[in-house]
Amino acid sequence: MPHLTLTPREIQILQLIKLGYRDRETGAKLGITQQSVKNRFTYIASKLGAVNRVDAVVKAIRLGYLSLWEEGMTDEQILNYWRAHWEHAFDDDVTQSPDAGEEEG
Numbered sequence: 001m002p003h004l005t006l007t008p009r010e011i012q013i014l015q016l017i018k019l020g021y022r023d024r025e026t027g028a029k030l031g032i033t034q035q036s037v038k039n040r041f042t043y044i045a046s047k048l049g050a051v052n053r054v055d056a057v058v059k060a061i062r063l064g065y066l067s068l069w070e071e072g073m074t075d076e077q078i079l080n081y082w083r084a085h086w087e088h089a090f091d092d093d094v095t096q097s098p099d100a101g102e103e104e105g
Helices: 008-018 023-030 034-048 053-062 075-086
Strands: none
Touching: 008 023, 008 034, 008 053, 023 034, 034 053
């Protein structure tokens, strides 16, 4: 994979995606619109060569931009965390957001 640089904002977005936040929640947390999150994620995925959210987060972890787990978590907590927060994400591709049917509000 070629060397690339993610901006602090792109890393923030990926961190929230990793934590299971949806576009609307990510936007609210960062003070941007849901559509801005979708647009920025599409750009991030393109930079990373990712096909979906999981792939983008995994690539960001491999490149050292994100940590696989949060400090102090046990192996069981990590597995439960990933099961609970990522179950909805495995079928999402770059063009389909987990909350694609939601209207911005």
